[in-house]
Amino acid sequence: MNWAMLFEAWVAMGANRLRTFLTMLGMVIGVGAVIIMSAIGAGTQASVQQSIASMGSNLFIILAGSSTSGGVRMGSGGVQTLTVSDATAMEELDSLLATAPVSSGTAQMIYQSSNWNTQITGSTPSYFQVRDWRIESGYPFTDSDVRGATRVAVIGQTVAQNLFGDNDPVGKMIRIKQSPYIVVGVLGKKGQSLDGRDQDDTVIIPITTAQTKLFGSKFKGTVRFIMTQAVSEAMMDKAQQDMTQLLRQRHKLRESVEDDFTIRNLTALANTAQETTKAMSLMLAAIASISLLVGGIGIMNIMLVSVTERTREIGIRIAIGAKQANILMQFLLEALMISIMGCLIGVSVGVGGALIVHKVLSINVVITEGSIIVSFLVATGIGVFFGFYPAHKASNLEPIEALRYQ
Amino acid sequence: MDEVIKISQLTKNFHTDAGEVCVLKGVDITIKNGEFVAIMGPSGSGKSTFMNILGCLDKYTTGSYWLNGNDTRNLSKDALAFLRNSVIGFVFQGFNLLPRKNLIDNVALPLVYAGMPLDKRRKRAREVLKSVGLEAFGTYLPSQISGGQQQRVAIARALVNFPKLILADEPTGNLDTKTSQEIMQLFCDLNAKEGITIVLVTHEPDIATFAKRQITFVDGKIQHDSQQEQSV
Numbered sequence: 001m002n003w004a005m006l007f008e009a010w011v012a013m014g015a016n017r018l019r020t021f022l023t024m025l026g027m028v029i030g031v032g033a034v035i036i037m038s039a040i041g042a043g044t045q046a047s048v049q050q051s052i053a054s055m056g057s058n059l060f061i062i063l064a065g066s067s068t069s070g071g072v073r074m075g076s077g078g079v080q081t082l083t084v085s086d087a088t089a090m091e092e093l094d095s096l097l098a099t100a101p102v103s104s105g106t107a108q109m110i111y112q113s114s115n116w117n118t119q120i121t122g123s124t125p126s127y128f129q130v131r132d133w134r135i136e137s138g139y140p141f142t143d144s145d146v147r148g149a150t151r152v153a154v155i156g157q158t159v160a161q162n163l164f165g166d167n168d169p170v171g172k173m174i175r176i177k178q179s180p181y182i183v184v185g186v187l188g189k190k191g192q193s194l195d196g197r198d199q200d201d202t203v204i205i206p207i208t209t210a211q212t213k214l215f216g217s218k219f220k221g222t223v224r225f226i227m228t229q230a231v232s233e234a235m236m237d238k239a240q241q242d243m244t245q246l247l248r249q250r251h252k253l254r255e256s257v258e259d260d261f262t263i264r265n266l267t268a269l270a271n272t273a274q275e276t277t278k279a280m281s282l283m284l285a286a287i288a289s290i291s292l293l294v295g296g297i298g299i300m301n302i303m304l305v306s307v308t309e310r311t312r313e314i315g316i317r318i319a320i321g322a323k324q325a326n327i328l329m330q331f332l333l334e335a336l337m338i339s340i341m342g343c344l345i346g347v348s349v350g351v352g353g354a355l356i357v358h359k360v361l362s363i364n365v366v367i368t369e370g371s372i373i374v375s376f377l378v379a380t381g382i383g384v385f386f387g388f389y390p391a392h393k394a395s396n397l398e399p400i401e402a403l404r405y406q
Numbered sequence: 407m408d409e410v411i412k413i414s415q416l417t418k419n420f421h422t423d424a425g426e427v428c429v430l431k432g433v434d435i436t437i438k439n440g441e442f443v444a445i446m447g448p449s450g451s452g453k454s455t456f457m458n459i460l461g462c463l464d465k466y467t468t469g470s471y472w473l474n475g476n477d478t479r480n481l482s483k484d485a486l487a488f489l490r491n492s493v494i495g496f497v498f499q500g501f502n503l504l505p506r507k508n509l510i511d512n513v514a515l516p517l518v519y520a521g522m523p524l525d526k527r528r529k530r531a532r533e534v535l536k537s538v539g540l541e542a543f544g545t546y547l548p549s550q551i552s553g554g555q556q557q558r559v560a561i562a563r564a565l566v567n568f569p570k571l572i573l574a575d576e577p578t579g580n581l582d583t584k585t586s587q588e589i590m591q592l593f594c595d596l597n598a599k600e601g602i603t604i605v606l607v608t609h610e611p612d613i614a615t616f617a618k619r620q621i622t623f624v625d626g627k628i629q630h631d632s633q634q635e636q637s638v
């Protein structure tokens with residue numbers, strides 16, 4: 001193989017531009033589709049992965065109300081069955097690492113001339129551990145803040161950004177529902193949750209402060225839910241049994257009565273979500289690969305036509321001394337050139353398309369080098385594979401038959 | 407080597423729908439280095455079939471064919487391609503130039519398969535084009551020159567790799583009388599000055615008179631050979 005042969009293949013391609021272009025289009029669409037689809041797949045997977053990582057590990061969430069009646073049967077207006085002391089009791093279980101009761105609501109907050117409406121989470125210092133949530137600057141509040149129901153707040157990145165801009169919020173005073181709170185810490189960034197909410201758009205305060213001073217609670221000590229973390233993944237089942245037993249005992253439920261709480265294994269949910277997105281991105285790639293295959297068949301089709309059309313040319317070449325390998329190489333190079341050029345255009349179309357998808361549909365996309373390299377290799381492979389048969393056919397022509405061909 | 411072509415008891419059958427057709431029925435001929443042979447004979451007598459076998463473009467059924475000291479019977483396709491490239495130059499009735507290549511590249515094509523580098527190929531092609539009087543047309547396409555000129559290009563292509571033998575099946579069949587005479591003069595010069603062996607097929611007796619030896623085919627056999635007549 002040398003430059004002259006490449007040039008020859010180039011000229012042959014140029015001899016029928018429209019046809020070459022249409023053949024290439026098959027490859028362009030195939031490669032483009034593979035790159036866009038795998039970018040979307042990888043993007044979704046990355047989002048899910050990040051949400052899962054930001055959630056904390058080996059997590060359970062315990063909601064008031066039984067699962068059979070939609071989770072919060074007695075939530076509104078009725079007796080809320082989960083209490084802060086349930087959470088405190090759960091701290092004693094060996095299978096659990098940390099437990100945080102949570103009561104939450106939304107409220108307006110003001111810093112100087114800025115104001116922001118956000119979700120307020122009342123909890124204990126264990127919350128930071130359960131959620132595996134780092135403090136970026138300042139400190140978390142402490143158990144004595146909880147005991148004293150002090151007005152301190154740890155704020156999320158989004159809140160910090162909206163209220164303080166580039167200023168350091170730590171030590172500053174904000175007003176939540178008219179009352180002053182001191183910002184003691186700023187949380188690290190977590191990004192989107194699995195259900196698409198911005199986790200950084202939150203403010204965390206001691207649960208006692210939330211219950212007594214901010215929201216007020218009809219039933220003192222009840223919470224919306226409890227988050228808890230098992231000591232290890234292997235202990236998840238044991239932890240669930242322990243919690244069920246403890247809570248039933250504390251709520252004085254008889255054998256025949258169903259649970260008045262619901263335990264959700266968030267890690268299992270997360271794993272399911274992960275599996276689902278993985279399957280989805282595989283399926284996307286598989287569908288896109290089919291168009292690549294169709295593109296390859298298009299190349300084979302055109303190369304077969306080309307061999308038939310140029311039978312006489314092949315005959316002349318063989319007559320004046322072309323060996324089989326020369327003819328084989330000539331047609332193989334042509335097929336390869338079409339597929340590689342199609343692939344190059346397809347890569348730019350795919351990358352461009354993925355970026356457009358990202359812009360227009362605001363879907364997270366991740367263009368991996370891997371997907372580009374793989375589609376390049378596959379396109380080359382397809383060029384060789386589907387180009388080989390026509391090239392082989394050409395190189396095996398009998399000289400006299402080929403020369404006589406009209 | 408004195409004998410370029412040595413053929414004995416050569417036969418050729420074609421398989422057709424109507425069954426086996428015997429086209430060559432035992433041809434014996436020896437052509438020595440530097441000969442100029444014209445093959446004549448009625449249409450359908452097997453001249454082209456014979457030429458194709460001489461050129462290793464077609465297989466023969468029985469008999470033997472030695473080309474330039476090589477027994478062609480058991481040679482592979484690639485070995486035959488090498489022989490065609492290095493020993494033979496072809497001139498066809500229909501010129502058979504590649505339409506998309508300019509004259510220089512057409513002439514240089516056999517050198518591509520001989521493995522010669524590009525600059526040497528181009529140089530040699532120009533040289534040969536000049537020897538057939540077409541050096542000014544190097545970058546033309548075959549469709550841009552006349553039939554007589556195309557045949558000259560074809561001859562240049564046949565000559566480019568220094569062949570021992572030129573095979574021409576009705577090289578003047580598509581040309582007018584004057585141009586035919588010019589082409590034949592070119593063959594004569596090549597034969598006389600460069601000692602290239604030439605075998606050509608023609609229907610026209612006055613074309614055949616350019617050759618030193620005339621052979622007549624009738625019904626798949628050599629009916630008349632001017633050389634044997636002399637020796638008898």
Ligand SMILES: Nc1ncnc2c1ncn2[C@@H]1O[C@H](COP(=O)(O)OP(=O)(O)OP(=O)(O)O)[C@@H](O)[C@H]1O
Binds near residue numbers: 427447448451453
């Ligand atoms: N591929 C083939 N299959 C079957 N028969 C063939 C084939 N090629 C040639 N023939 C037959 O062989 C015979 C000789 O053909 P050939 O072309 O050698 O004749 P020719 O002497 O060159 O005639 P012309 O002077 O018309 O060119 C013809 O009868 C033809 O029908």
Ligand SMILES: [Mg+2]
Binds near residue numbers: 453454455
């Ligand atoms: Mg003929």
